[in-house]
Amino acid sequence: MDQMLSLFNTYTAQFPTIWMAIKIVLLPILPLIIAVAFYTLAERWVIGWMQVRRGPVYIGMGILQPFADTFKLLFKELLIPSKSNLFLFRLAPMLALIPAFSAWAVVPAGEGLVHSDVNAGLLYLLAMTSMGVYGIILAGWASNSKYAFLGAMRAAAQVISYEIAMGFALVGVLIAAGSLNLSEIVRAQSGNLGIGEWFMWPLLPLFVIYLISGVAETNRAPFDVAEGESEIVAGFHVEYSGSAFAIFFLAEYANMILVSFLVPLFFMGGWLSPCPESWGWIGKGGPHWLALKVGIIAFSFLWFRATFPRYRYDQIMRLGWKVFIPITIVWVMVTGVLVYTGALVPNA
C-alpha cells in the first residue's frame, strides 16, 4: 500500500510534464489551422490583385471560401492507388504534418510567450524542419507513380541542399547572438538604436539567403519544382485526394507561416519595436510588432509566387550549392571577425 502511494505521488509530481506536453500539442494547432485557412484566402486575394484578376471576392468578400475548401476536401472520397504501399501511403501525410507542428514548441510570440524556452531551441528547429522531407519522399515513393516519385526526388534533393545554406545562415545568427535560445536571440537585437540593432544589417547576406532558402525549403514558388504542375502534374501528392491531400496542404502552409515567424525572430528583432526604446510607448516591444513583421514576410511569400517564373531544376541546385553555401561560409567568417573585434557584442 505504501509503495502504491509513493508511486502515485511520483506520478502526480511528474504531472506538470504531461500537462506541458498537452499544452504543446494543443495550443499551436488550432490557431495555426485557422491561420492557414485564412492564409489561403489571402493568397487568392493578393495574387488576384497583383495579376489584375478579381479573385474570390464575390460572396462576403470571400470570407467563407476557406470553409468551403475545407469541407469540400474533408467530404471527398479518399482514393488509394491499388498498387501503392498502403502503410507508408497513409503514414506519409502524418510525417509531413508532425514536424511542421512540433517545431512551434520553441517559437516565442513575445517576451516569455513560449511553450518551451529550451537552450538549444535553434538546433531543435533545424532538426524538426529537416524531418519534414520524410513525408514528401514517402508520399512520392508509396504512391507507386512516376510523377509522384519524380516530385519526391526533386523535393528531397532540394530540401537537403538548401538546409545547408540555411544552417550556415543560422550559424551566423548564433555567433552574433551568442545563444541558441530563440528568446535570447531576440533580446540580443534590442538596444538604443531600434531598427538599427537588428541582425539583418550586419548579417544582410545571411538574411537574404535565409529568406530565399526558406522559400526553397518549403517548396514554394519560384522553387516549386517538386510540385511543378506543368511538368509532373502535381508532384509528390498527385495520388492523394480528400483529407490526405488537405494534410499535405496544411503542412506546407504551416511551414510557410513558421518561416514567416523565424525570419523576424532571427533577423528583424522579433517582437521588438523598430523605434528606439526611449520613444515611449511606440518604442516598447510586444507581440503586435511580431505580428506585423510576420505579415510582411508572409505577404512576400505570396508576392514571390505572383511575380517570379519557376526556376529550372538545375538552376535551383546551382544556386543552392555554388552560390549560397560559399557566401554563407564567407559571411560566417566575417561575423566571427566582427565579434572578435568587438564590432558585434553577443549578449551571453
Next chain:
Amino acid sequence: MTFEALLFYFFAAVMVAASLAVVTLRNPVHCALSLVLTFFTCACLWLLLRAEFLAIALVLVYVGAVMVLFLFVVMMLDIKTLPGREGFTSYLPAGLVVATVMLAELIGLMGARKLMQGGPVRDAATEQGLSNTEWLGRALFSDYILPFEIAAVILTVAIVAAVALTLRRRPNVRTQDPAQQAATRKQDRLRLVDLPHHDGSKQA
C-alpha cells in the same frame, strides 16, 4: 518507477524493436525507415540523459540528412524486396552461439553485480553551470582542439576522395553553361534578313 524510467523503457523497447526490424525486414525502404526510427528513439534516450546537443545533432545529421540520402538511393535502385537470405538458417545456429558466448563473456567479465555499484555519473556541464551545448563547444575548442581539427581534415579528405572516384569527364556529353546562356545577346540568335517582295521590290 519514475516517469523518466517509464519513458526510458518505452524508448528502449521501440529502439530494440526498430533495430531488429532493420535487419529482418525484406523491403529495403522499410529497413531504412526502421533505421530512421532507431536513430530517433536513440535521440530521445539521449535527451533523457540531458545530452540535448548530441540528441538534436543526431536527428539533424542522421535523420534529417544522411538517411534521406540513403532513402534516395534505395528508392532509386527500385528493389522491391531483397532476395531471400540464402544460408540464413544454416548460419543462424553458429551466429546464435557466437552471440550467446559474447554476451556471457561480457556479463561474466564485468560482473553483473559489480556493474550496479558504479559510482554516480558526473555531469561536467552542470558542474560548471553551463548548458550542455556550451560545455561541448568549450571542450571542443580547448582540450580537444587537435582531434577536432583533424576531423575537419578527414572530412576534406573524404570530399577529395569522393570527387577523385566519381568525377568523370566523359566526352560528347551535352551540358549547359548557365553563365554563357545568360550572356547571350540578341545578335547571337537573331538574324534579320531582307526578303524581296514577290514583285522584286525591297521592303521599306
Next chain:
Amino acid sequence: MVDNTVAIAISMADVRAMLPELFLLAAAFTILMADLFIAQAQRSVTHWLAIASLLLTGALVWRASGDDSLARSAFGGMYIADQVAAVCKLFILGSTLLAYVYARPHLKPRGLFQGEFYTLTLFAVIGMMLLVSAGNLLSAYLGLEMLALCSYALVALNRDSPLSSEAAMKYFVLGALASGLLLYGMSMVYGATGSLDLGGIRAMSSSNLLHPDLLVFGLVFIVVGIAFKFGAAPFHAWVPDVYQGSPTGVTLFVASAPKVAAFGMAYRLLDNGFGTPALWPNWAAMLSVLAVLSLVIGNVVAIAQTNLKRMLAYSTVSHVGFLLLGIIGGGADGFAASLFYATTYSITVVAAFGLIVLLSRAGFEAEEIDDFRGLNQRSPFHAFLMLVVMASFAGVPLFVGFLAKLQVLKAVIRADALWLAIVGGLCAVVGAFYYLRVIKVMYFDKPVADAPVLGATDAGFRLVLSGNVLALIALGIFGGPLLTWCMRAVAAS
C-alpha cells in the same frame, strides 16, 4: 553572466612541436589547390612539389628530433614527439618518397597520373604521422581513419578496373569493421579507466580499478584493430586482394609506409597505453596466436601463388608475423627490434614493387612470376637487383632481412618464448623456398618467346632503384648504426 572568453588551448609551443605535420598539411592543401590549375601535360609539377614537400617535412622532423628546446608532448598530451615517432616519421616519409619515384612511370601510361594520387597520399602520410605521434586514443583513431580513408580511395583509383573496385570494396568493408571493433575496444577501455589519454590509461591500469576485466576485454578489440591494420592473420583477408587489385603504383605506397605506421600505432597503444607488467602477458598471449597464424598462413599460402603481387601479399602477412614477434618480446629491446624490422621492411618492399614497375610497360603488367623467366639473360643487372630483394626477404645472411629477423628472434628468446622463436625459424625456412623459386626462375629458366623488353623508365628512376636495393646489402652488412638508432629511440621514449 558566464565568462565568454574561451581559453583556446593552442600555444606557440604546441605549434612548434607539431611543425612538421602542420607544414605537410599546408603543403598538401597548397598542392590540392595548385593542381587544379595545372594542365595534364605539366602534371610533373605536382610530382616535384609533392617530393619537395616530403623532403622539407623530413628535414623538419630531423631538426625537431634533435632540438631539445621543443616540447615532447603538445595539445595536452594529444600529440607526442619522441624519438620513436621521429624514426617512424623519417621512414614513412622516405618510403613514400621512393614510392613517388617508382609510381610515376607506372601511373603515367595508364592514365592514372593525376593530382589526386599525390594529394591523397600526402594526406595519408599526415594521417600516419599523427598516428605514430598519438598520445591519446582519440588522436590515434583519427590518424588511423585519415590513413584508411585515403588508402580506400587510392586502391580504387583505377575506376575502370573491376579488380580494383572489388579490392577497394573489400578493403573498405573490412576496414570499417575493424575501425568499429577498435572503437568498441577503446570505449571499453575508457569505461574501465575513465581516461582517453594513453599515459592516463597506463597510470590508471596499475592502480586499483573497479572493473579490471573490462580493461582486458577492451584490449582484445584494440589488438584486433591493430592486427587488421597490420594485415596479420586471421585478419589478412584484404591484403592479397588489395595488393593485386590496386595499380602497382598504389600498391607501392600501401604496402610500405603504412607498415611503419602500424608499428607506431602498436607501440603507442601497447607500450605507452598498456605497457604495464600486469597487462603485458595479456596482449603478448593474444599477439602470439596472431604471430604464429601469420607466419604459418603467410608462408604456406605464398608457395601456391603464381602472381608475384599476390605472393608478396602473403609474404607480407608472414613478415608481419615476424614483426609481431618483436612486439611480443616487449620492453625496449623488443620494440626496438620490431622498429628495425618495420623500417627495413618498408624500404625492401618498396624496392620489390619498384622492380615490378621497372619490368612493366603500357598494356603489360609484369605481375606473374613467369614474366620474370630468364631475366638474367635479358638484363643481368636487374636480375641481380631482384635477387638482392628476394634474398633480403628470405633472410639470407649479409642482407638486411637477416639482421632484422635475427633481432626479433633474439627479442622473443629474451622473453622466454623459445617455442615462438622455433616456429619463426621454421617458417623462415619455408619462406625461403618461394623466394628462391623466383631467383631460380630468373636465373635458370629460359625466357619465353615473346619475353617483354624492359619498360621505359628514365635514368633517375633506375638510379634511385639501384641505390635503394644496394642499401639493402649495405644495411645488411653495416646495419649497426640503424639498429642502435632504433634502440636508442625506444630507450629514450
